[in-house]
Amino acid sequence: MKFTIGWLKEHLDTKFKDSEIIEKLNDVGLEVESFEKVSSDLDNFKVAKIINAEQHPNADKLKVCDVDIGEQDTVKVVCGAANAKKDLLTVYAGPGSVIPKNNIKLTVSKIRGVTSYGMLCSESELNLSDESDGITELKSNKYSDKVGKNFFKNNTEKVIDLSITPNRPDCLGVRGVARDLAAAGVGKLKHTSNINIKNNEAQKIKVSITKDKNQGCTIFGSCLIKDVANKESPKWLKDKIESLGQKPISAIVDITNYVMLDLNRPLHAYDADKIDKEIIVRNSVKGETFEALDNKEYKLDNDMCVISDKSGVLGLGGIIGGTRSGTELNTKNILLESAYFLPRSIRKTSKLLNIDTDAKFRFERGIDPQSIEIGLKKASKLITEVCGGKVSKFDIQKIIKNKKNKIKFKISLFERIAGFKIKDKEIIKILTDLGFEVSKKKLELELIIPSWRPDITQPIDIVEEIVRIKGYNNIRTLEPDKTRFKAALNKQQKLFHFLQRSVASKGYFETITWSFTDSKLNSLFKENYKEIKIVNPISSELDVLRNSIFSNLTFYLKKNLDRGFRDVSLFEIGPIFKDNKPGEQLTVIGAIKSGKISRLNWNEENRPVDVFDAKKM
């Protein structure tokens, strides 16, 4: 989950400093993975200095330059510019950079037999001026101490990257994050301004949700926007999308993405002219196929939730759209979808087809079923602002009734679990700020759970909300209670400990090797035990559970011999497996020794390791 502080402040009225916001995010359980600028393509352009320029051996007009780019070693660049000479300060673009003028991506390449690592750029190639004669010449008084630094300034805002736990889909939208921060005292959550759109015309494409068994879609909202002119997004929107490290596509796509990132409300835009008569939300039939927006053809099984028209499948609901009805820059009329899909259905279908998309990630965790209209409103308003067009009335099909989830919460449970007390008034404030509707009944609270919190189902969830918003630093540190119910180690554990240290004291190095091994090696040691295959091994050489302790010990003995050690004594104590059922394992200790005893010793004669060394154990 990524966003900028500026974006956050569209929802949160706060005077807190950036660093305080970061700290608070961690405190309420929204873990900050990083807070930094997104690297830009332009970071590849460095101020550089030509250290040496020589004639290319095979071309009269080319030079081979040694270029200082601020790293330990200089790089070799083949350059055709007449002004490339020793000590010139210029702009270097490394392999992988994209030249702004022509969008050509640089690679390491051989030019007339000499390998060139990147390129020295002219002003015109950098879109700085029309000057294409020769490479950029930088003034030494300004740039001589900047060799290796980025030539272009990265003007993007710093981006917060949160790692959102699977129970918090609401915080996959910026507004959700703002709400948590407001509850924790970091300012005030802004009211969503009323969005007024004129939408009097009826939505003319008929939508129906079939009553199939296990129907994965329960609400399907839509509106038609006619006579739009799709185009590049305006700068503010492009900047937003780019600040998160994503590429702007077109205004319509960018706006649907923006609303999704802002409110965690996924939307989908269809080219309305490509829909055959009507929209039918139904279960798929085995054998149906469609081409998805990832340009792959998917073959469907029975009972996957699809959005279809009279001609067939348009897309997988809540997972991915299809190419047949996708919007393009010349799209004139669009149908905007805002729907609710059941997490279980999303998960099942995406697993079977092995598709992972942003929409799937969100629906799988649970989208606010009450955000259908706000999503349509916000997106259609923006689309008409940018692309023009006329919006129809919203058509909302439902196969369930909206119901409010209620829960009763005994206030005393909080102290029982958290171990400290806070006032009832404060509890009520926290819950209200998080969006709960609270009514107090003596020692109990009756709560209506906000529709965006599918994770809250029982009283313990409420305890968690209160304690994390109040702050874990309020939890006391109690002296550990030392009561003992049972001896620390049982007989077997003591034996384990004794054997381990006793073998080590006889000169063996303890090792820990994988519990899995190579089936080929395993078959040499497995005796009568059954081979236990791993369905998804990490590599074909670690494809079975070990039936014996010796396969890996032998393998690593060989490895050490290969490393040049001649006398090696190893042991391992750990599990071996008899079968693939829990409990069908033994704890064994095995040792292996090779080479000579007393090698190169001045006062003892050396001899090869023999069976009596083994017997000594």
Place this chain on the structure above:
Amino acid sequence: MSDIKKIKNEFLERLNEDLNIESINQIKSELFGKNGKISSSFKNLGSLPAEERKKFASDLNFVKDELQEKINKKIQEIEIKEINSKLENEKVDVTLPERNIVQGKIHPVSQVIDEISSIFSEIGFSVEEGPDVENEHYNFTALNTPDNHPARDMHDTFYLDDKKELLLRTHTSPVQVRTMLKGKPPFKIIAPGRTYRSDSDQTHAPMFHQVEGLHIDKNINMGHLKGCLDYFIKSFFEVDKIKMRFRPSHFPFTEPSAEVDIGYELKDGKIVIGEGDKWLEILGCGMVHPNVLKNVKINPDKYQGYAFGIGIDRLAMLKYGINDLRAFFETDYRWLNHFGFDPIDVPSNYRGLSR
């Protein structure tokens, strides 16, 4: 010259020669042996006239003493000489290397497991174990992670059958379930062991070690959890003070859940634990979820408590300055020798954990 004087002069002369111990003994027996010259002179004493006898006896005694003393002196001289020559000839060069000692090593993970067990045993925990091969129920479902739960994706599970019912445990938490099912509360256990995830890169190994902790009783709350971990971290890192932060998080089997970070700073590229303004995540914990208690037939209205899971390899890396997790399982002889522990170095509370 009397016979006695003759004897005396003769022998004194012989005794002045360079002699060894054998020839002295020879001389000794020639003089004082059964038929020795002095001995037989004494025997002759009786045949002398009474008036001569006294003088003769006195002279003889005088000579005897003189010779005896000379002999003793000579013996001592020789002995000293012999010792000196022995010392001279049999000198030991102590700078030569010792005889072979074969010194084995204990793997750092085993050592750290013993350290952890020792610390928790001090506050009444006992050690439990569970199988490495688990079924889907114990590893996930019983731990409040049903089939359709996205949290399952966070564990890259190794499966042992196509139906995905049998697997290698992805954490030590199934030991909680097994322990609670086979006994009655209260429970106070730790469970160290191997865990597996199909994930392999510089910072992840397909097999690693965790220690699970579980304390269930009638009134165990988050304050006890914090106290227990505070005690553990301080004991483990052998410091009096440590910066520790509890951060809310989410695990399906605990609620409220927390991740614990400890403060550190980098000094000359090395991690120094305890102070500093950087945070390092070292464990996950929380109050055991009522659903988990219900799954093991414990009434959550009567009993409650906490659980935690700690990465052992990570702790070992931090405490002993080991940089590469993969090296733990590569059996490099030099690595084992360098990072391994003397088997007699058993961690215990009374003498401290590490040397």
